[in-house]
Amino acid sequence: MGLSWWHIILVLLVFVLLFGTGKISGLMGDLAKGIKSFKKEMTEEGAEAEAEAGPEPAAKAIEHKPAKSAAKPKTPRAAKAPKSS
Numbered sequence: 001m002g003l004s005w006w007h008i009i010l011v012l013l014v015f016v017l018l019f020g021t022g023k024i025s026g027l028m029g030d031l032a033k034g035i036k037s038f039k040k041e042m043t044e045e046g047a048e049a050e051a052e053a054g055p056e057p058a059a060k061a062i063e064h065k066p067a068k069s070a071a072k073p074k075t076p077r078a079a080k081a082p083k084s085s
Contacts, residue, residue, distance in 0.1 A: 016024070
């Protein structure tokens with residue numbers, strides 16, 4: 001037994017009647033302010049961390065030289081025919 005559309009609509013209707021539309025819009029506004037404040041603090045914290053770390057050192061180039069293999073490459077051998085006696 002799951003929730004049908006009628007149950008969901010009824011719950012939303014009761015929610016609006018209990019809290020009223022004014023309280024719901026105020027609650028959503030407060031939620032938006034909280035999110036904006038959180039984002040602002042995160043960007044300020046990131047800027048402070050970068051300022052403490054100082055400038056990044058110059059990148060170094062890494063040259064790649066393939067290693068020489070000491071073993072000879074394996075080649076497939078022909079199958080030997082069985083000896084007949």
